[in-house]
Amino acid sequence: MRDDKRILIVDDDHDFVEAISYFLERNGFTVLRAHDGAEGVRVAKMQRPDLILMDIMMKERTDGFFAIQEIRRDPVLKSVPIFVLSSFCTRLPDFEIPSSGGWLAHDMFFAKPVDTAQLLEKIRQRVGVTV
Amino acid sequence: MPLQLEHPTAADRTGAERGVSEPAAPELVVVIDDDHAMRLSCEKILSKMGLRAETFEDGARGLEAVATAKPAMVVADLKMPGISGMEVISRVHEIDPQITIVVITGYATIDTAVEAVRRGAYDFLPKPFSPDELRLIVNRGLERRRLAMEAQQHEIDRTMLKRRFVTFISHQLRTPLATIYQYLDVLRHLEGEDDAMRMRRREWLDHCLTRIQELQNLITDWLTLAQVEGGTLSRERVRVDLTSVISEILRAYEPTAAAKSITLNAELPDDCLCVWGDRNCLNVLFDNLITNAIKYNKPGGSVMVSGHVARGEAVIAVADSGVGIPEKYRPFLFEEFFRVKDDSVKKTAGTGLGLHICKKIVSEMGGTIDLTSEVGVGSTFCVRLPAWREPDVVNGEQNDAG
Numbered sequence: 111m112r113d114d115k116r117i118l119i120v121d122d123d124h125d126f127v128e129a130i131s132y133f134l135e136r137n138g139f140t141v142l143r144a145h146d147g148a149e150g151v152r153v154a155k156m157q158r159p160d161l162i163l164m165d166i167m168m169k170e171r172t173d174g175f176f177a178i179q180e181i182r183r184d185p186v187l188k189s190v191p192i193f194v195l196s197s198f199c200t201r202l203p204d205f206e207i208p209s210s211g212g213w214l215a216h217d218m219f220f221a222k223p224v225d226t227a228q229l230l231e232k233i234r235q236r237v238g239v240t241v
Numbered sequence: 242m243p244l245q246l247e248h249p250t251a252a253d254r255t256g257a258e259r260g261v262s263e264p265a266a267p268e269l270v271v272v273i274d275d276d277h278a279m280r281l282s283c284e285k286i287l288s289k290m291g292l293r294a295e296t297f298e299d300g301a302r303g304l305e306a307v308a309t310a311k312p313a314m315v316v317a318d319l320k321m322p323g324i325s326g327m328e329v330i331s332r333v334h335e336i337d338p339q340i341t342i343v344v345i346t347g348y349a350t351i352d353t354a355v356e357a358v359r360r361g362a363y364d365f366l367p368k369p370f371s372p373d374e375l376r377l378i379v380n381r382g383l384e385r386r387r388l389a390m391e392a393q394q395h396e397i398d399r400t401m402l403k404r405r406f407v408t409f410i411s412h413q414l415r416t417p418l419a420t421i422y423q424y425l426d427v428l429r430h431l432e433g434e435d436d437a438m439r440m441r442r443r444e445w446l447d448h449c450l451t452r453i454q455e456l457q458n459l460i461t462d463w464l465t466l467a468q469v470e471g472g473t474l475s476r477e478r479v480r481v482d483l484t485s486v487i488s489e490i491l492r493a494y495e496p497t498a499a500a501k502s503i504t505l506n507a508e509l510p511d512d513c514l515c516v517w518g519d520r521n522c523l524n525v526l527f528d529n530l531i532t533n534a535i536k537y538n539k540p541g542g543s544v545m546v547s548g549h550v551a552r553g554e555a556v557i558a559v560a561d562s563g564v565g566i567p568e569k570y571r572p573f574l575f576e577e578f579f580r581v582k583d584d585s586v587k588k589t590a591g592t593g594l595g596l597h598i599c600k601k602i603v604s605e606m607g608g609t610i611d612l613t614s615e616v617g618v619g620s621t622f623c624v625r626l627p628a629w630r631e632p633d634v635v636n637g638e639q640n641d642a643g
Binding site: 130 | 423437
C-alpha cells in the first residue's frame, strides 16, 4: 500500500514529530521533518511535499505563521494543502479563510493533541489516497 | 510552544522592586500657609529633618506645585484667603490619594480640624506648636504613607505573579499531557505486531512514563512551594542536626548517583552542626540542593557536601563537579520557573521551582544562600543558617533561647 505521498511535518516538539511521523509512515506515507519555520520553508521548497503539517509556536511565538506566508509566496507551493496543528488555541480566527489566499491561508486546523484517526482520514482525503 | 515566564533583567528593576534600599532622594513636603513666619519656621524644621520643603502662601500656587511635583506630604493651614484649607484637602487627593495631608489650625477652630480629618487629612496640628510636635507628626505621616505604598506594591506584585503563574502552570501541565495523549492515541491506532512495532511501543511507553514523572515532580514542587509560602509546611522551631539530615539524604540518593557514576562525599562534623529550624523544610532544602548537584553533574563526577559552624552560623556547602552556571543566569537562578537555557542542560528535566523553594526556606529561617560557579568546572551552593546554641544558663535558671 505504498502511495508515495509525501507529508512535511514542521514542529519543534520532538515527541509529537516522532509519534505522528511513525504513524504516517506505517500508513504508507513518506514523512519529511523540520523543527522550525525557516527549516520548514527550506524543506518545502526543495522537496515539494504533497501536504504540510505546520505547528505555530516554535522558535518564535509566530514562527509557523511566517512560514506559511513564505510558502504561499512560492508559485509551486501556493496551493499545497497546509494543516495547522497547534496547542496554542482550539481554533483559528475566522478571517483566515482557506481559499482567500490570505496571509494565513491554511486548509484545516487541528488542536493539539490531535485525534490521530481523524488526522489520517483528512490527510488521505486531501491528497487523494483511498484505502 | 516555548512559552517562558519572562524574567526581567537586573537592569529592568528599580531598587525598591529588588527589595534593596538605595539612598533615596529626600521626600518633598509642600507647606501652604499665608503666615510668612510660619512658612519660614516650617521650612527650617523640615530641612533639618533631611526633607525637601517648598512653601507657598496660598492654595492656588500650592496646588499647582502639588500637581507638578507630587510631594509625599502637604502641610496646609486651614484658614487662608483664597482657596480654603478644606478645599486644598480634596484637591490634593484628587491629584494623588497617596499624599499625606496635615492641617494646621488655631485653637478656636478645633472643630474644623476634626472635619478636615474626616475629609481625608491624616492629622492636624493646633497652633502654636513646637518644632518637636511638627517633627513627630511629619515622621508619623511619612511612615504611614510608606507602609501604605509598600502594601499596595505587594498587592500589585502578588496579582501579577498569580496571573503569570496560572498561565504558566497550565502550559507546564498541558504540554506533557498533550505528549502522553498523542503517543497513546497513535499507539491505539497503530496496527501490526512486528518487532519494530514492539520496540517502538516500548520506547514510547517509556517516554510517556518520563513525562508522567515530570508532571508528578511539577505538582510536588508546586505544592511544596505553596506550603512554604502559606506557612503550612510545618514551621516549627526545634533543634535539628543537619549532619543526620544530610547523611540520610545522601544515603537515599546513593543508587541514583551510582547509576551516573557520580560519587557522593561528605565532610560533616559528628555533632554541633545544629540549627533551630523545621526538619521538614530543611529536608526539602538539602534534598533539592543534592538532587541538583547529581542531576547537573557529569558522568564520573562528584558531589561534596561539607559543613561547619562559624561565628554563630551553620555553613553548609553543596559542591558539584558539573556543568556550572554561566554568570548571566545567576541573578535569576532563584526565581520561580527560571531555567538555564543552555544546550548543556536542555535535556535535563526540571520544574524551575527547586531553587526558588530553597531560597524561600532559607530566608524563612533567617539565613542566606549563595552560589559560586565556574562553567565546565562546577557549582557550589552555600547555605548559612543561624546555628543552634546551648540555651544560656543564668543563675541556675534556664533562659528560653527560642
